[in-house]
Amino acid sequence: xxxxxSPREHLMLGRYILKWLGIVTPVSIAIGAACALFLWLLDRAxxxxxxxxxxxxxxxVAGAVISILYKRIGHLSEGGNNLLMDAIHGHENGDSxxxxxxxxxxxxxxxxxxxxxxxxxxxxxxxAVQMGGSIASTxxxxxxxxxxxxxxxxxAGIAAGFGAVFGTPLAGAVFAMEVLAVGxxxxxxxxxxxxxxxxxxxxxxAWGIHHAHYVISATAPEPVGLSLDWLLTVKVVLAAVAFxxxxxxxxxxxxxxNHIFKRTFARPVVRPVVGGLLVIALVYxxxxxxxxxxxxxxxDPHTVTILSSFLPDGADPWSWWWKLLFxxxxxxxxxxxxxxxxxxxxxxxxxNSLAHLMSAPVDLFAGLGFxxxxxxxxxxxxxxxxxxxxxxxxxxxxxxxxxxxxAYLCSxxxxxxxxxxxxxxxxxxxxxxxxxxLRSARELxxxxxxxxxxxxxxxxxxxxxxxxNERK
Numbered sequence: 001x002x003x004x005x006s007p008r009e010h011l012m013l014g015r016y017i018l019k020w021l022g023i024v025t026p027v028s029i030a031i032g033a034a035c036a037l038f039l040w041l042l043d044r045a046x047x048x049x050x051x052x053x054x055x056x057x058x059x060x061v062a063g064a065v066i067s068i069l070y071k072r073i074g075h076l077s078e079g080g081n082n083l084l085m086d087a088i089h090g091h092e093n094g095d096s097x098x099x100x101x102x103x104x105x106x107x108x109x110x111x112x113x114x115x116x117x118x119x120x121x122x123x124x125x126x127x128a129v130q131m132g133g134s135i136a137s138t139x140x141x142x143x144x145x146x147x148x149x150x151x152x153x154x155x156a157g158i159a160a161g162f163g164a165v166f167g168t169p170l171a172g173a174v175f176a177m178e179v180l181a182v183g184x185x186x187x188x189x190x191x192x193x194x195x196x197x198x199x200x201x202x203x204x205x206a207w208g209i210h211h212a213h214y215v216i217s218a219t220a221p222e223p224v225g226l227s228l229d230w231l232l233t234v235k236v237v238l239a240a241v242a243f244x245x246x247x248x249x250x251x252x253x254x255x256x257x258n259h260i261f262k263r264t265f266a267r268p269v270v271r272p273v274v275g276g277l278l279v280i281a282l283v284y285x286x287x288x289x290x291x292x293x294x295x296x297x298x299x300d301p302h303t304v305t306i307l308s309s310f311l312p313d314g315a316d317p318w319s320w321w322w323k324l325l326f327x328x329x330x331x332x333x334x335x336x337x338x339x340x341x342x343x344x345x346x347x348x349x350x351x352n353s354l355a356h357l358m359s360a361p362v363d364l365f366a367g368l369g370f371x372x373x374x375x376x377x378x379x380x381x382x383x384x385x386x387x388x389x390x391x392x393x394x395x396x397x398x399x400x401x402x403x404x405x406x407a408y409l410c411s412x413x414x415x416x417x418x419x420x421x422x423x424x425x426x427x428x429x430x431x432x433x434x435x436x437x438l439r440s441a442r443e444l445x446x447x448x449x450x451x452x453x454x455x456x457x458x459x460x461x462x463x464x465x466x467x468x469n470e471r472k
Contacts, residue, residue, distance in 0.1 A: 020192045023153065027139050028160040028196045031132045032203020035164040038109055038127060039209050045117040046293055056119040056292070059279060063120075063272025066111045067334055071268060077104040080336075081126055082419035084133040084154065088180060089421065091151035100137035100154065104130050111336035119279065119292040121326035122337025124165055129338075132161025132200070152189045155180075159193040160200030167204075167211035171387035172197035178380045182413070182438070184423025185382075212296055214310065214370075216363045216392045228398060235358045236368065239351065240403040243369055244410025246350055247376030250324050250343065251416050255442070257332030268334065275333020282326060290319070291326040295345040306341075306370070309348035310363045312356075320350035320369075339416045340374055347373030367392045368403040375404035376411035379420060413441040 049055050070078050076099070079086070087098040112127040136157025140150045155176045163172025173194040177185045261271040283289055290304040297307045308314030327342040351369025355362040367388065375384035381404040388400035409426055418439035422432060432441060 017191060020152075020156075021195060023139075023143065023145075023149075024156050024160075024192050024195045025199055027136050027153065027157060028199035029203045030139070031135050031157060031160040031196075032164045032200040033207060034105065034109070034131045034135060035128050035161060035200070036204045036207035036209045038112070038124070038131065039165065039204070040207075041109075041113050042116060042124060042294065045113050049117055049119060049293060050299070053289070055117060056280060056283065056289070059118040059120060060273040060276030062114050062118040063276045063333070063335055064269050066114060066336060067269040067272050069111070070107065073103060074107055075103075076101050077107050077130075080108070081129055081417055084130065084158065085180060085417060085419040087133075087137070088151050088154050089419070091147045091154070100133050102134060102138045105134035108134075108336055112338075115330070115335045115337050116293050118276075119283075119289070120276075120330040120335040120337065121279070121291055121293065121295070121323065121342060122330055122335060122339075123294065123327075123341030123343070124338050125162060125340035126338030127336070128161035128165035129158050130161075132157035132159075132164075136160075152192050155186065155189045156192040156196035160196040163197030164200040164204035166387070167201060168387050168390040169194075169197035169201040171383045171390055172200070174386055175378075175380050175383035178383050179378060179417065179420065181421040181423030182379045182415075183426065184421075212307065214307070214367065214391050216310070216367045216396065232360065233399075233402065235360045236365075236399050236402050237406060238358070239354045239360075239365060239368060240372055240406035241410050242350065242354060243347060243372035243403060244376040244407035246320065246324070246346065247343070247373045247407060247411045248414050250328065250339075250346065250373070251377050251411075251414050253324070253328040254332050254339070254416065255418070257328050258334075261333050272334040275329055275335065278329050278333070279326060282322075282329070286322060291323045294341055295323060296341060304349065306345050306348050309345070309352045310366045312362050314362075315349040315352040317353045317356075320346045320353065323349060339377065343374045343377055344370050347371070364396060364399070367396075368399060371400060372403040372407040376407035377416045379408060379411065379415050379417075381405045381408035413438060413445075418442065 076083055083098070084100060087100050090098040108127050108130045112122065112124070115122050133154055136153045137150070140153045145153060158179070159172045159176035162175050163169035166172070173190070173196070176193045176197070177187065177189060180186060261275070265271050265274065279292075283292070295305050297305050304315050304319045309319070323342055323345045327339065331337065331339065347369030348366040349369070350373065351365035351367070352362055354360070354369070355365035371384040371388040375381045378384075384404045385397070385401045388404070389397055413422060413426065415438050418437060420438045422436050422438065422441060425432065432444070
């Protein structure tokens with residue numbers, strides 16, 4: 001076969017890279033600066049809440065303000081991360097009807113800071129991603145991009161926001177491609193997403209923002225090539241199953257609380273008021289404020305945080321459950337923020353507990369839980385494995401992969417992002433509509449009452465008609 005080479009093809013590739021470098025650079029710089037502002041305000045709000053404990057009692061009022069603000073001027077912004085995914089899927093299918101509004105960025109910034117200031121348990125990923133998508137969408141309209149290019153720019157905005165807020169550009173780039181569909185990645189946006197994540201992270205750091213540093217100094221033997229410590233590997237496998245199941249618990253509890261609040265309280269403004277009162281009640285029920293706010297770190301060495309969970313005595317056996325409950329109530333009742341940092345807390349605290357239970361290295365298992373619970377809840381095992389390498393180093397990369405991929409499998413077709421599509425089902429779990437979303441898969445899944453009916457009288461329930469018995 002004769003030697004074949006087309007210089008024109010490589011010139012077109014060079015043109016493609018220069019085009020996206022020119023588009024992505026200003027977008028990513030703006031997103032990185034916005035994330036820097038957000039992280040600075042978040043630190044100030046957290047410190048002010050610690051200095052003024054009475055602010056917690058204004059949490060119901062803060063929730064009412066957020067609800068009124070979104071009702072009056074929020075409009076589509078209420079959709080949050082799911083709106084971004086719907087817009088990207090719409091542009092992929094040639095539908096430009098779903099528009100990410102410009103007001104989403106300032107609204108989510110204000111609402112998240114207010115949530116943290118008054119003690120709501122929430123994260124920061126949702127805010128960064130929504131700001132990134134909103135800024136990218138706005139600049140995309142200024143550039144008058146095509147539907148395909150707008151879709152790519154929205155994905156780049158997600159990558160820039162995620163990479164900047166956590167200081168993990170490689171994980172941010174892969175997350176933006178992996179999160180849209182379970183089991184399927186959009187490699188056509190690889191270069192723009194990588195550019196955006198790296199530039200966004202640089203821009204954020206240039207403003208003097210520093211990210212938390214985590215250290216895993218476990219004495220466990222490091223895997224060399226394919227050589228693993230098999231006893232430790234078995235423990236990692238068992239822990240990964242627990243991480244996956246807890247990710248399902250978090251996602252389902254959050255969705256269920258949100259559904260109950262909407263069904264019980266017709267007026268949206270009442271929901272966060274009740275949610276705020278429940279958070280205050282939980283504080284006095286368990287007698288600690290450790291599970292309020294972000295939970296990343298604390299000046300008090302006796303407080304349970306993400307960082308403390310890497311220490312042998314840094315978490316209680318049920319710390320993971322309390323953080324899960326506080327966050328599900330906060331976000332399910334209508335407060336704003338992300339789910340990811342609370343998932344880091346839940347996973348690290350659960351890893352701490354499992355390490356004691358199985359006589360395993362505490363810091364290693366806290367790190368595994370940190371990334372694996374998030375992998376199961378977001379259905380992004382590859383991004384979470386890369387995040388582990390970026391945050392903790394590459395020494396235990398094989399254990400990261402085992403934990404993240406098994407947690408992803410054990411989480412089933414559930415997750416925190418209901419607009420996520422099922423590109424490739426994890427297993428043959430019954431008939432699903434083509435390109436179904438997690439929302440539709442969840443609606444097809446039998447509910448708890450159907451489960452009790454099945455095992456109570458031995459009657460089978462069709463997966464496509466889960467409420468058949470309940471109507472009898």
